[in-house]
Amino acid sequence: xxxxxKLIMRFSPPVIAxxxxxxxxxxxxxxxxxxxxxxxxxxxxxxxGVAAQKAGQYDNALGWFETALAVDPRNRAAxxxxxxxxxxxxxxxxxxxxxxxALDIEPNDVAVIAAQGELMASKGALDAAKKNLARLQILCxxxxxxxxxxxxxxxxxxxxxxxxxxxxxxxxxxxKAN
Numbered sequence: 001x002x003x004x005x006k007l008i009m010r011f012s013p014p015v016i017a018x019x020x021x022x023x024x025x026x027x028x029x030x031x032x033x034x035x036x037x038x039x040x041x042x043x044x045x046x047x048x049g050v051a052a053q054k055a056g057q058y059d060n061a062l063g064w065f066e067t068a069l070a071v072d073p074r075n076r077a078a079x080x081x082x083x084x085x086x087x088x089x090x091x092x093x094x095x096x097x098x099x100x101x102a103l104d105i106e107p108n109d110v111a112v113i114a115a116q117g118e119l120m121a122s123k124g125a126l127d128a129a130k131k132n133l134a135r136l137q138i139l140c141x142x143x144x145x146x147x148x149x150x151x152x153x154x155x156x157x158x159x160x161x162x163x164x165x166x167x168x169x170x171x172x173x174x175x176k177a178n
Contacts (some may be wrong), residue, residue, distance in 0.1 A: 042072035114146035121157040
Protein backbone atom coordinates (compact mmCIF):
# COMPACT_ATOMS: atom_id res chain seq x y z
CA UNK A 1 0.00 0.00 0.00
CA UNK A 2 2.87 2.35 0.69
CA UNK A 3 4.11 1.99 -2.92
CA UNK A 4 0.72 3.05 -4.27
CA UNK A 5 0.68 6.01 -1.89
CA LYS A 6 4.18 7.07 -3.02
CA LEU A 7 3.11 6.82 -6.67
CA ILE A 8 0.02 8.97 -6.05
CA MET A 9 2.03 11.57 -4.16
CA ARG A 10 4.70 11.61 -6.87
CA PHE A 11 2.36 12.29 -9.83
CA SER A 12 -0.46 14.30 -8.25
CA PRO A 13 1.21 17.78 -8.42
CA PRO A 14 1.82 17.62 -12.22
CA VAL A 15 -1.67 16.21 -12.78
CA ILE A 16 -3.25 18.99 -10.72
CA ALA A 17 -1.21 21.65 -12.55
CA UNK A 18 -2.14 20.23 -15.94
CA UNK A 19 -5.80 20.12 -14.95
CA UNK A 20 -5.66 23.78 -13.93
CA UNK A 21 -4.16 24.73 -17.31
CA UNK A 22 -6.93 22.91 -19.19
CA UNK A 23 -9.56 24.51 -16.98
CA UNK A 24 -8.21 28.02 -17.65
CA UNK A 25 -7.91 27.43 -21.40
CA UNK A 26 -11.45 26.14 -21.74
CA UNK A 27 -12.97 28.93 -19.66
CA UNK A 28 -11.31 31.63 -21.79
CA UNK A 29 -13.35 30.67 -24.82
CA UNK A 30 -16.68 30.59 -22.97
CA UNK A 31 -16.98 34.38 -22.61
CA UNK A 32 -15.92 35.21 -26.17
CA UNK A 33 -18.61 36.38 -28.61
CA UNK A 34 -19.08 34.64 -31.91
CA UNK A 35 -18.42 36.70 -35.03
CA UNK A 36 -22.11 36.79 -35.93
CA UNK A 37 -23.10 37.96 -32.42
CA UNK A 38 -22.56 41.68 -32.92
CA UNK A 39 -24.07 44.07 -30.38
CA UNK A 40 -27.42 45.34 -31.76
CA UNK A 41 -26.56 48.91 -30.76
CA UNK A 42 -23.39 48.68 -32.85
CA UNK A 43 -25.41 47.41 -35.82
CA UNK A 44 -27.82 50.37 -35.47
CA UNK A 45 -24.87 52.78 -35.39
CA UNK A 46 -23.49 51.27 -38.60
CA UNK A 47 -26.89 51.81 -40.23
CA UNK A 48 -26.70 55.51 -39.24
CA GLY A 49 -23.20 55.64 -40.73
CA VAL A 50 -24.38 54.11 -44.00
CA ALA A 51 -27.19 56.67 -44.20
CA ALA A 52 -24.75 59.53 -43.61
CA GLN A 53 -22.40 58.07 -46.21
CA LYS A 54 -25.18 57.89 -48.81
CA ALA A 55 -26.04 61.53 -48.03
CA GLY A 56 -22.42 62.51 -48.71
CA GLN A 57 -21.73 63.41 -45.08
CA TYR A 58 -18.43 61.54 -44.88
CA ASP A 59 -17.17 62.99 -41.60
CA ASN A 60 -20.47 62.15 -39.88
CA ALA A 61 -20.39 58.66 -41.38
CA LEU A 62 -16.88 58.08 -40.03
CA GLY A 63 -18.08 59.23 -36.61
CA TRP A 64 -20.97 56.75 -36.65
CA PHE A 65 -18.67 53.90 -37.75
CA GLU A 66 -16.09 54.74 -35.07
CA THR A 67 -18.81 54.80 -32.43
CA ALA A 68 -20.07 51.44 -33.65
CA LEU A 69 -16.57 50.04 -33.21
CA ALA A 70 -16.36 51.51 -29.71
CA VAL A 71 -19.55 49.64 -28.82
CA ASP A 72 -18.41 46.39 -30.47
CA PRO A 73 -14.88 46.11 -31.91
CA ARG A 74 -15.84 42.92 -33.80
CA ASN A 75 -18.29 44.77 -36.09
CA ARG A 76 -16.78 44.07 -39.50
CA ALA A 77 -19.40 46.20 -41.26
CA ALA A 78 -18.07 49.27 -39.45
CA UNK A 79 -14.56 48.63 -40.77
CA UNK A 80 -15.94 48.13 -44.27
CA UNK A 81 -17.92 51.37 -44.00
CA UNK A 82 -14.85 53.26 -42.83
CA UNK A 83 -12.87 51.80 -45.74
CA UNK A 84 -15.51 52.83 -48.26
CA UNK A 85 -15.73 56.37 -46.88
CA UNK A 86 -11.93 56.69 -46.86
CA UNK A 87 -11.79 55.51 -50.47
CA UNK A 88 -14.49 58.01 -51.44
CA UNK A 89 -12.39 60.74 -49.83
CA UNK A 90 -9.35 59.64 -51.85
CA UNK A 91 -7.53 58.18 -48.83
CA UNK A 92 -6.65 54.88 -50.46
CA UNK A 93 -3.96 53.82 -47.98
CA UNK A 94 -6.29 54.38 -45.05
CA UNK A 95 -9.05 52.46 -46.84
CA UNK A 96 -6.71 49.52 -47.47
CA UNK A 97 -5.88 49.46 -43.77
CA UNK A 98 -9.55 49.43 -42.78
CA UNK A 99 -10.20 46.60 -45.23
CA UNK A 100 -7.33 44.70 -43.58
CA UNK A 101 -9.04 45.12 -40.20
CA ALA A 102 -12.26 43.74 -41.69
CA LEU A 103 -10.32 40.79 -43.11
CA ASP A 104 -8.78 40.12 -39.71
CA ILE A 105 -12.32 39.41 -38.50
CA GLU A 106 -13.48 37.46 -41.58
CA PRO A 107 -10.51 36.45 -43.77
CA ASN A 108 -12.62 34.87 -46.54
CA ASP A 109 -14.90 37.80 -47.42
CA VAL A 110 -14.53 37.89 -51.20
CA ALA A 111 -16.10 41.35 -51.57
CA VAL A 112 -13.62 42.88 -49.11
CA ILE A 113 -10.65 41.05 -50.66
CA ALA A 114 -11.66 42.35 -54.09
CA ALA A 115 -12.24 45.93 -52.90
CA GLN A 116 -8.89 45.98 -51.11
CA GLY A 117 -7.17 44.55 -54.20
CA GLU A 118 -8.72 47.17 -56.46
CA LEU A 119 -7.43 49.95 -54.22
CA MET A 120 -3.99 48.34 -54.16
CA ALA A 121 -3.97 48.16 -57.96
CA SER A 122 -5.04 51.79 -58.26
CA LYS A 123 -2.15 52.80 -55.98
CA GLY A 124 0.28 50.80 -58.11
CA ALA A 125 0.81 47.98 -55.60
CA LEU A 126 0.30 45.37 -58.29
CA ASP A 127 2.09 42.52 -56.49
CA ALA A 128 -0.16 42.90 -53.43
CA ALA A 129 -3.23 43.16 -55.67
CA LYS A 130 -2.18 39.98 -57.50
CA LYS A 131 -1.93 38.19 -54.14
CA ASN A 132 -5.51 39.23 -53.42
CA LEU A 133 -6.52 37.97 -56.88
CA ALA A 134 -4.88 34.60 -56.24
CA ARG A 135 -6.68 34.39 -52.91
CA LEU A 136 -9.99 35.19 -54.60
CA GLN A 137 -9.44 32.55 -57.25
CA ILE A 138 -8.88 29.95 -54.53
CA LEU A 139 -11.97 31.04 -52.60
CA CYS A 140 -14.26 31.25 -55.62
CA UNK A 141 -13.09 27.93 -57.14
CA UNK A 142 -14.72 29.06 -60.36
CA UNK A 143 -15.18 32.40 -62.03
CA UNK A 144 -16.80 35.02 -59.85
CA UNK A 145 -17.54 38.66 -60.45
CA UNK A 146 -15.14 39.86 -57.76
CA UNK A 147 -12.12 38.07 -59.24
CA UNK A 148 -13.02 39.22 -62.76
CA UNK A 149 -13.36 42.82 -61.59
CA UNK A 150 -10.05 42.68 -59.69
CA UNK A 151 -8.25 41.10 -62.66
CA UNK A 152 -9.52 43.91 -64.89
CA UNK A 153 -8.33 46.53 -62.37
CA UNK A 154 -4.88 44.95 -62.20
CA UNK A 155 -4.64 44.80 -65.98
CA UNK A 156 -5.79 48.41 -66.31
CA UNK A 157 -3.30 49.61 -63.69
CA UNK A 158 -0.47 47.66 -65.34
CA UNK A 159 -1.10 49.09 -68.81
CA UNK A 160 -1.62 52.60 -67.45
CA UNK A 161 1.85 52.58 -65.87
CA UNK A 162 3.45 51.25 -69.06
CA UNK A 163 1.74 53.91 -71.18
CA UNK A 164 2.81 56.68 -68.88
CA UNK A 165 6.43 55.56 -68.88
CA UNK A 166 6.61 55.27 -72.68
CA UNK A 167 4.82 58.57 -73.28
CA UNK A 168 7.41 60.58 -71.40
CA UNK A 169 10.40 61.59 -73.45
CA UNK A 170 13.39 62.88 -71.55
CA UNK A 171 15.26 65.65 -73.33
CA UNK A 172 18.50 66.78 -71.78
CA UNK A 173 18.91 70.52 -71.60
CA UNK A 174 22.12 72.46 -71.45
CA UNK A 175 22.19 75.89 -69.93
CA LYS A 176 24.86 78.46 -70.51
CA ALA A 177 26.84 79.41 -67.47
CA ASN A 178 27.27 83.14 -66.95
